[in-house]
Amino acid sequence: MNPEMTLPYGDEAPRFESRPVWCGRGSTVIGAARIGAQAWLGDAAVIRADGQPVTLGERFWLGHRSTVHIATFDQGTTCGDRVTVGRNSVLHACLIGSDVVVEDDVVILDGATIGDGAVIEAGATVFPRSDLPGGFAYAGSPAKAIRPVSPGEAAERAERVRERSAEGIAPDTEPPGETDPDVFVARTARLRGRVGLGAGASVLFCCSLEAEAGPIVIGADTNIQDNTVIRTRGEGVVIGRDTTVAHNVRIADCRIGARSLIGIGATVAPGTLIADDVMLAAGSTTDPGQILESGHLWGGRPARILAPLDAGRRATMLRIVEGYCRHGRDYRRAQDEMAG
Template identity: 70%
Template sequence: MSPDLILPHGDILPVFASRPVWCGRRSTVIGQARIGAQAWLGDDSVIRADGQEVILGDRFWLGHRSTVHIATLDLGTRVGDRVSVGRNAVVHACTVGSDVVIEDEAVILDGATVGDRIVLEAGATVFPRASLPSGFVYAGTPARPVRPISLDEVTDRAERLREAAGEGGAEAPSDPLEVEESVFVARTASLRGRILLGENATVLFSCALDAEVGPIVVGARSNIQDNTVIRTRGEGVVIGRETTIAHNVRMADCRIGARSLIGIGCTLAPGTVVADDVMVAAGATTDPGQLLEGGHLWGGRPARIIGALDDGKRALMARIVDGYVSHGRDFRALQDGLS
């Protein structure tokens, strides 16, 4: 058994130590990934090593709609043995030890180090460059130690997480969608209804865009990253040009301006309006109808202003947009080569 989609990056294909125990529907592995023995990859899971290495130890379990990625320019991801990741979680450009449980909706961010014998509870966020010492349960945003934990309890939590995984959510087949030559839509993405993708837009692996009620409009040079889910139940969703929607975002019936970034694992409630030139920190949420004014970094649950959108952050956001335009071009050529 192998993932539904395997693609190289820079002519480098993923390497598996042995045949995976399971690979779910629309599972994707890309690039410089080395995956240990007895791996289990859930439905719509994504391992993307397109610029740096991803090294995953033996008995790695990746839950449905979860994502493992790198920071393209400078940080890979390294994970030890016997690590279990729940549903809709993100492991991003970080180091994770052995005997670790990362529960549903949890996020580990760039440069973080997670020790051995750890449980990261559901919905927790490990901030960039944070260090989590071994032997504790961690919870919250940012993740903080709750209590010590034994190896036996870690093993028990891992077994319970796997037992609760069940079947992944089956997405209906995509509707036929005409896009111009510069647009990339991953083969494992599901797009339904009235969707308009601007020039050089990118919709990555295992995204689900459901526009059967209201439309979804994505501006030129904008990117929607792996496992993001956008659903319309009323007025629809509009995303401005040169905007990044990061991994595993959830949103419905909202407006997002130009040159903005919605961080990993965010949830935008219906009626949210994000102005131009906004950065929303990973794991943030919004209240229904909330307005996020331009020129600021927003974060928290619900989101609040936590800083100015300075020149450094603006430059970072522009680099991400440029990088994903390039990724989209490369991925489209590789995907077209499979047909």
């Protein structure tokens, strides 16, 4: 069984050492991904190697709505053998040893290294460039060692993670309808209800945008990255132009300004107002009705001001937007060629 969608990126196409054991609905593999024997990919699992390689060892298990990605200009992602990843987790430009268990709702960020036999407990955030030795259980944000892993514990917890994946999420993966030629919507994304996309906007693989009540309005050149879920049950969601919403973000009825960045695995609660020119750090949450003022890096649970939004961070945010505009054009062309 093969992924529902595979696409080359540049001259690189995904390569599996052998046919995967299972590929769920909406599963997507892009670019220079090299995946070992006996892989298991859950529903809406995304592996995206568009600019750097992703190398995954034997018996790699990627749970439902989880994402493996790279830092386009800097670093790929490498995992050893028998790595198990739960639901709604993100491995981003990191190095992971063998026999590691990454439970549900975990974010592992750029440059992090995790040793053999470690367990990353549910809800943890591994900060950039962290070095977590093997043989320990880690929890919290930032993830810290809480105790040694007992003999056989990692294998037992891996089995529990896999058992929870017996019931899929059954995403609706019917191709989206016709969109403006300046817009990219991945074939494995799901858009329902009143969803408006500005010119140059992109909605990437396995995203779910559900306007159950109020509308969802996405500004020009804004990118919504893999496995992000936006759902309205009230007034709706409005996101300004030139904004990045990273992988596996959860957004309810709110307003997000222009030129902002919502980090990997963040949660934006109903009634939140995020001003223009805001960076919300990966793994952060907002409180219902919270206001995030312009010109700052916010982070934490709940979010608080961490630092000014300096020139370096602003330049990074702009570079991401420009890169995703290019990605959108490239992916639309590749997707159209595959369909044609």
